[in-house]
Amino acid sequence: MKERIITGVIAGIVFILLIVIGKLPFTIGIILLATIALFELLKMKKVAPRSLIGILSMFFLWTILLPKEWFEVGILSNLNRADLLIGFILLFLAITVLSKNSITFDHIGFIILASAYVGLGFHFLIETRLLENGLALLFFILFLIWGTDSGAYFTGRAFGKRKLWPEISPNKTIEGSLGGVLTALVIGLIYHYFVPISDSLSYLVMIIVAVSVVGQLGDLVESALKRHYAVKDSGSILPGHGGILDRFDSLIFVLPVLYLLHFI
Structure with missing residues (x-):
């Protein structure tokens, strides 16, 4: 427990400082976190990060991940993200033939989906911070996620009886889930009172x-992945907390949805 608390405090302080500083340090920090997260997924699949397909998947991830402004200036200005992604997918498919099926369609499908899963989530994390009100929005989203986790945990311990999805996460309960939503509502409305987020209260809710x-749901997705590949944690980089995916599973699932809802 002591190790978990120390790791959580140090990691939390570093992450919050990066958010506050923003700009290039934040972007580089998130790129590093996303790369580690992808390597965690590759290890679940028993794909060596230093193998050819592992290295190519890293570049594929970066193509998804990099902020759009990087494709508008400098050396990347002559490149088109969509063209690069299509090129990578075709290359991955060709590798199944060139490797004489030692790298299978199953491997390629996993790599493409894993890179998109990690890349899109962390991409929108970077893009959110780059917005004019990005700092306020990002802390708003983080407080909601942290509030949901805490509310679900304590409500579940106190009142939890009906299992939410025992085949994937046996400790989660319906009561805990609802408690998480209610906690998020309270925290979100308090945050909005001090830092206005939206002109429409109904839209905010x-x-x-x-x-x-x-x-x-993002937490359950990662739990399903770990259960499928029979691992307890996605990694061990954070003693007492597991891997990067274990800490960011909710956030990287939420941000693309908020983009689709035109919130970010």
Whole structure:
């Protein structure tokens, strides 16, 4: 427990400082976190990060991940993200033939989906911070996710009886899930009182509920991955907390949904 608390405090302080500083340090930090997260997924699949397909998947991830402004200036200005992604997919498919099926379609499908899963989530994390009100929005989203986790945990321990999805996460309960949503609502409305987020209260409530529900779904998605590949944690880089995916599973699932809802 002591190790978990120390790791959580140090990691939390570093992450919050990066968010506050923003700009290039934040972007580079998130790129590093996303790369580690992809390597965690590759290890689940028993794909060596230093193998050819592992290295190519890293570049594929970066193509998805990099902020759009990087494709508008400098050396990347002559490149088109969509063209690069199509090129990578075709190359991956060709490798199944060139490797004489030692790298299978199953491997390629996993790599493409894993890179998109990690890349899109962390991409929108970077893009959110780059917005004019990005700092306020990002802390709003983070407080909702953290509030949901805490509310679900304590409500579940106190009142939890009916299992939410025992085949994937046996400790989660329906009561805990609802408690997480209610906690997020309280935290979100308090935050909005001090830092206005939206002109429409009904839209704000919809966003709060969406973040809370989708965040819990993101946690279940990662739990399903770990259960499928028979691992307890996605990694061990954070003693007492597991890997990067274990800490960011809700956030990277929420942010693409908020983009689709035109919130970010």
